[in-house]
Amino acid sequence: MTKIPTTVITGFLGAGKTTLVRHLLAHAPKGKRIALIINEFGDLGVDKDILAGCGDETCREEDMVELSNGCICCTVADEFIPTMQALLARPEKFDHIVIETSGLALPQPLIRAFNWPEIKAQVTIDGVVTVADASALAEGRFASDEAAVDAQRRQDEMLDHETPLGELFEDQLSVADLVVVNKADLVDDATLDKVEANLRAEMRPGVGLIRARNGHVDIAALLGMGMGSEDDIANRPSHHELEHGDQTHEHDDFDSFSIRIPSVNSKDDLLAVIEQTIRDHDVLRLKGFAAVPGAAARLAIQAVGPRVTAYFDRPWKDGEIRDTALVVIGEQPLDRAAITQSLQKAAALAA
Ligand SMILES: Nc1nc2c(ncn2[C@@H]2O[C@H](COP(=O)(O)OP(=O)(O)OP(=O)(O)O)[C@@H](O)[C@H]2O)c(=O)[nH]1
Numbered sequence: 001m002t003k004i005p006t007t008v009i010t011g012f013l014g015a016g017k018t019t020l021v022r023h024l025l026a027h028a029p030k031g032k033r034i035a036l037i038i039n040e041f042g043d044l045g046v047d048k049d050i051l052a053g054c055g056d057e058t059c060r061e062e063d064m065v066e067l068s069n070g071c072i073c074c075t076v077a078d079e080f081i082p083t084m085q086a087l088l089a090r091p092e093k094f095d096h097i098v099i100e101t102s103g104l105a106l107p108q109p110l111i112r113a114f115n116w117p118e119i120k121a122q123v124t125i126d127g128v129v130t131v132a133d134a135s136a137l138a139e140g141r142f143a144s145d146e147a148a149v150d151a152q153r154r155q156d157e158m159l160d161h162e163t164p165l166g167e168l169f170e171d172q173l174s175v176a177d178l179v180v181v182n183k184a185d186l187v188d189d190a191t192l193d194k195v196e197a198n199l200r201a202e203m204r205p206g207v208g209l210i211r212a213r214n215g216h217v218d219i220a221a222l223l224g225m226g227m228g229s230e231d232d233i234a235n236r237p238s239h240h241e242l243e244h245g246d247q248t249h250e251h252d253d254f255d256s257f258s259i260r261i262p263s264v265n266s267k268d269d270l271l272a273v274i275e276q277t278i279r280d281h282d283v284l285r286l287k288g289f290a291a292v293p294g295a296a297a298r299l300a301i302q303a304v305g306p307r308v309t310a311y312f313d314r315p316w317k318d319g320e321i322r323d324t325a326l327v328v329i330g331e332q333p334l335d336r337a338a339i340t341q342s343l344q345k346a347a348a349l350a351a
Pocket of ligand 1 (some may be wrong): 011012013014015016017018019020040047102103182183184185186212213214215285287302303304309
């Protein structure tokens with residue numbers, strides 16, 4: 001029996017995984033049927049909503065499965081394996097499976113799961129693609145706080161071994177069969193060279209590295225790698241597993257929650273409030289959708305660190321509840337009450 005190739009896409013919060021998946025689905029050969037497993041935070045389903053809205057024939061909405069507990073590595077037995085079994089049991093056959101992990105997921109347990117007898121005979125990992133955010137790395141966002149105030153040291157220690165962020169990112173890099181250095185448009189060439197040199201120090205020898213803007217990577221490089229990565233897991237060590245053992249994947253270092261704002265004052269107010277909240281509370285990632293007064297379309301909001309962007313992604317549907325819902329992700333301790341209070345400042349004064 002030919003095994004179904006599976007591409008695992010990992011990479012830190014906001015690096016551009018969903019953007020890359022979007023590109024992959026849009027450019028996959030016509031007639032190929034792709035199943036997509038999306039692992040994200042909370043029940044808002046932001047990534048699935050963005051991808052489902054694209055209407056690509058290669059991946060229909062019914063072929064997308066969402067695992068919303070934020071950490072696919074913690075729920076291999078309870079969620080991932082049953083999800084795979086259900087996909088494999090469907091009467092329609094898939095040509096390829098794509099898994100987008102959440103930005104905080106450790107990829108190693110997921111890769112190891114491909115050796116579980118429940119699925120091993122039917123699927124294999126085609127390749128692990130790790131998306132890196134060139135601008136976040138250049139800004140030293142994986143370095144320690146101490147390094148953050150020291151520009152020179154920040155350049156040299158983009159991947160600090162001692163921070164939870166640094167460790168997690170190194171785990172994501174060490175499993176890669178291909179590293180995509182995304183957001184190349186946000187940094188100059190000299191900085192990009194520096195970022196790449198730092199990344200290569202953490203990658204396994206021989207692994208390819210591609211620069212990209214908005215996840216635009218040649219589809220031939222993404223699909224058909226034929227790596228069988230699950231057979232090579234011993235060569236892809238995990239800091240987290242080595243230090244904390246196989247059994248604990250609680251990700252105590254990070255927290256996430258969702259908030260709803262019934263009605264916002266204006267788009268500008270909302271974005272200003274979000275930006276200020278992120279700065280005041282060191283929020284790592286914030287995303288969601290907003291209803292702004294006078295707009296017939298939904299406002300998609302994306303914030304990666306202090307960089308906040310927003311665009312109207314589609315008209316509101318008839319009967320759809322028009323409100324503002326955001327997912328907030330950050331390092332522990334995340335002061336949920338204070339962050340909620342701060343974001344609620346965007347609520348309409350009359351509300
Ligand atoms: N300037 C620039 N922005 C980008 C690029 N790629 C992605 N983005 C933006 O970065 C933000 C995050 O992109 P996503 O694709 O959602 O990132 P992600 O890795 O899926 O995020 P999580 O799933 O939340 O971890 C969005 O606003 C994207 O439009 C790029 O190459 N250049």
